Amino acid sequence: MFFYRVILPLPLREPLIYASSRPLSPGSRVVVPLKRRRLVGVILESIPPGTELPEEVREIQDLLDPEPLLSTELLHFLRWCWEYYLCPPGEMVRQAFPPGFFRELKRRIRLSAAGRRALREGRLPQEWSVLTRPRLIRRVLAEGIIPSAGEIERLVREGLLEEVEDQRGLHPPVEEWLEFVGEEPLSEGEEILRRRKRWPRRLLEEEFGREEVRGWISSGRVRRLRLPRLRKGPVLGDLSLPEPDPEQKRVIQEIRQALGQGFRTFLLHGITGSGKTLVYLKVAEEVLAQGKDVLVLVPEIALTPYVEAHLVARFGSQVAVLHSALSAGWRAAEWFRIARGEARVVVGARSAVFAPLRHPGLIVVDEEHEGTYKQSEGLRYQARDLALMRAKFCGATVILGSATPSVKSYFLARKGRYTLLRLHRRPAGRRPPEIQLVVLQRPGEYLTPELIAAMEETLNRGEQVLLFLNRRGYAPVVFCRECGEALECPNCSLTLTYHRRSGILLCHHCGFSQPAFPVCPRCEGTRFRTVGIGTERLEEEIRQRFPGVGVARLDRDSVTSEKRLYDLLLRLRRGEIQIVVGTQMVAQGHDLPGVSLVGVIWAEGGLHLPDFRAAERTFQLLVQVAGRAGRGTSPGRVILQTRLPHHYAVACALKEDYEGFYREELERRKQLGFPPFSRLALLIFSGIRPEKTEEAARRSASFLASLGRVEVLGPAPAPLPRLAGRYRWQVLLRSPRSSALDQTLRAFLREKSRLVPSGISVTLDRDPEELL
Numbered sequence: 001m002f003f004y005r006v007i008l009p010l011p012l013r014e015p016l017i018y019a020s021s022r023p024l025s026p027g028s029r030v031v032v033p034l035k036r037r038r039l040v041g042v043i044l045e046s047i048p049p050g051t052e053l054p055e056e057v058r059e060i061q062d063l064l065d066p067e068p069l070l071s072t073e074l075l076h077f078l079r080w081c082w083e084y085y086l087c088p089p090g091e092m093v094r095q096a097f098p099p100g101f102f103r104e105l106k107r108r109i110r111l112s113a114a115g116r117r118a119l120r121e122g123r124l125p126q127e128w129s130v131l132t133r134p135r136l137i138r139r140v141l142a143e144g145i146i147p148s149a150g151e152i153e154r155l156v157r158e159g160l161l162e163e164v165e166d167q168r169g170l171h172p173p174v175e176e177w178l179e180f181v182g183e184e185p186l187s188e189g190e191e192i193l194r195r196r197k198r199w200p201r202r203l204l205e206e207e208f209g210r211e212e213v214r215g216w217i218s219s220g221r222v223r224r225l226r227l228p229r230l231r232k233g234p235v236l237g238d239l240s241l242p243e244p245d246p247e248q249k250r251v252i253q254e255i256r257q258a259l260g261q262g263f264r265t266f267l268l269h270g271i272t273g274s275g276k277t278l279v280y281l282k283v284a285e286e287v288l289a290q291g292k293d294v295l296v297l298v299p300e301i302a303l304t305p306y307v308e309a310h311l312v313a314r315f316g317s318q319v320a321v322l323h324s325a326l327s328a329g330w331r332a333a334e335w336f337r338i339a340r341g342e343a344r345v346v347v348g349a350r351s352a353v354f355a356p357l358r359h360p361g362l363i364v365v366d367e368e369h370e371g372t373y374k375q376s377e378g379l380r381y382q383a384r385d386l387a388l389m390r391a392k393f394c395g396a397t398v399i400l401g402s403a404t405p406s407v408k409s410y411f412l413a414r415k416g417r418y419t420l421l422r423l424h425r426r427p428a429g430r431r432p433p434e435i436q437l438v439v440l441q442r443p444g445e446y447l448t449p450e451l452i453a454a455m456e457e458t459l460n461r462g463e464q465v466l467l468f469l470n471r472r473g474y475a476p477v478v479f480c481r482e483c484g485e486a487l488e489c490p491n492c493s494l495t496l497t498y499h500r501r502s503g504i505l506l507c508h509h510c511g512f513s514q515p516a517f518p519v520c521p522r523c524e525g526t527r528f529r530t531v532g533i534g535t536e537r538l539e540e541e542i543r544q545r546f547p548g549v550g551v552a553r554l555d556r557d558s559v560t561s562e563k564r565l566y567d568l569l570l571r572l573r574r575g576e577i578q579i580v581v582g583t584q585m586v587a588q589g590h591d592l593p594g595v596s597l598v599g600v601i602w603a604e605g606g607l608h609l610p611d612f613r614a615a616e617r618t619f620q621l622l623v624q625v626a627g628r629a630g631r632g633t634s635p636g637r638v639i640l641q642t643r644l645p646h647h648y649a650v651a652c653a654l655k656e657d658y659e660g661f662y663r664e665e666l667e668r669r670k671q672l673g674f675p676p677f678s679r680l681a682l683l684i685f686s687g688i689r690p691e692k693t694e695e696a697a698r699r700s701a702s703f704l705a706s707l708g709r710v711e712v713l714g715p716a717p718a719p720l721p722r723l724a725g726r727y728r729w730q731v732l733l734r735s736p737r738s739s740a741l742d743q744t745l746r747a748f749l750r751e752k753s754r755l756v757p758s759g760i761s762v763t764l765d766r767d768p769e770e771l772l
Helices: 072-085 089-096 113-120 126-132 137-142 149-157 188-196 201-208 210-219 246-258 276-289 301-318 328-339 350-354 383-394 407-414 449-460 535-545 562-574 614-626 648-655 658-672 690-707 738-755
Strands: 002-007 016-020 029-034 037-046 107-111 161-165 174-180 198-200 222-228 264-270 293-297 319-322 345-348 360-366 397-402 419-423 434-439 464-468 477-480 497-499 504-506 513-515 528-531 551-554 579-582 595-600 637-642 679-687 711-723 726-735 761-766
Touching (some): 002 089, 016 029, 037 072, 072 383, 089 350, 113 126, 149 161, 174 188, 174 201, 188 198, 246 264, 246 397, 264 407, 276 293, 276 360, 276 397, 301 345, 350 383, 360 383, 407 658, 595 614, 614 637, 614 648, 614 658, 637 648, 648 658, 690 738
Parallel strands (some): 264 397, 264 419
Antiparallel strands (some): 002 037, 029 037, 174 198, 477 528, 504 513
């Protein structure tokens, strides 16, 4: 017998041991028993002969993959991840698979052939038609389709129902592909198919027509195959790029010399519009020519169409996309193309760091400073940091690109840990935008005369305007006119945001909503006043001031799908939209050549958050959004409105002075002992009962302090003390050494059951990006 450690999709601290009568490969999925359940697990490693084994070892029941889906390098990387973030192996491995690939195989029921016949003949209730497809038993009972489990057992015995195992989603959706096998192509279409080797029939019929494709098949010059579906990528018009200028050539050459020489990290600090994308593409060409794979991470799903379109224009069907906005079927199809080695270039948001590339040679982290690389719920990993560690495991080159590098990355580059490369100017003689400061004087002022005049001038020249306001909705606060009470979320310590178009009051944290406007919960008043402005209200105001002008909004409320995002970007590029209003989604790397004016409605919006990175995030956001102006042939202009013109984050953004901001911020971090001069870990305690939550946090903080290895700050109520109906307390651990944090956290986890009572959850956030 052969023995293996198998990772299961359960919160177990260690993989379990299973036996097999034949040799199996690590990285393959298998079906194993656990008590009365059947689970899909992943083989981590084989167990050497002579190793002491448990008394009872159950056998692997089935092998799902003829070849391993996860490489040895990726398995080693995932093991490092779960050991660093101190999470169950199954929780970490789940991040590496599409939904449904790694789970329990649950039993379902459906109508048998006899049952379907009885339904057609009217001998069964018509509402049972939903059982023509497999359904979970608990859902059938909850929906009242069948009244009891006993009735289900009776119907199974009678042969009207049958039990089946749910294996949907374990394999990717497939479609018909065509492969040219003739000697010489007889048409342009066959020649194109020969060059592509194989291509989906669906896309060939779109391109050449159904009848012509049928003719290829009937001639015998084309072979039919069943392969995973190929996603059709975005087309965003002309994406031709210029030849690199001397500064870009110098940077490309330096990176090229490091390729294939083992792990190395470059921090590419280039001003906005300096052509960092061109550098990525030229280096990627070299990596692919060397037989290695390329991974490109972007901070927002909204940025993937732009980057994907450039990659597809150069590398065709070798490009795959991974992010959570794709449907489960498309994610599975793209993931399988990567695992099989058919897609060698991957672009995606943070979860793409776990893409099953076979031979990574280059990892690009675009806009590396963005906080969205940090997972804020569940397993709180930092994709930028994991990209560095994955590259270290496989000996790849890393490019961290940004116009406003994170203080941590720039600090490490100045220390010599990374190689610092710079792009100081925009190519083709284009100059950075001119930035004009406008000081807001009156409460409620947001469209100043200076901004309105600049917009009119820009529109008269036939150019586009971008207005930036990092706040969704119509109004962030709603007051009762009769008692002055602000309407709050019943589950959170936050006010409800008014969304006028959908007619609701919405909590942006827990998702609670109610119709607008309700009766005041305090005085039962019915008259309300909205305060503040969001992108929805700004859009409405702009439409009223500029009738007949094309206006669009780019935020999470208006762009709810990949297709809507593509359509909006296409309309922008075609000039159908003259004014775009958006949140930080518009600030992250989009190349909008028609935009010559950027208006920042409220520059200091994020400065007042109780977080040590608030100034850094504000500076980065202002510089990034200002950089959207003047990327085409027209010179750019930025109107920056603020009430805090002398704050160093705003003053440095006004001059695009990164070095000045870095020096000021680094000195403040040093005085306060925050990163990069320390390592942090945040423990968040939450529960329904406030006193029980507080007690758990106090007992835990006392225990952590008694260990004497790290500085313990707290316990204290979280800045957002109540979210989703749960009260929150937090304890912050700080140390100059990561190893001290690791030892302390492991000691806490061993004692957790004694320190933290049932009903209280503890979330570990290692290297937190925010302390809210």
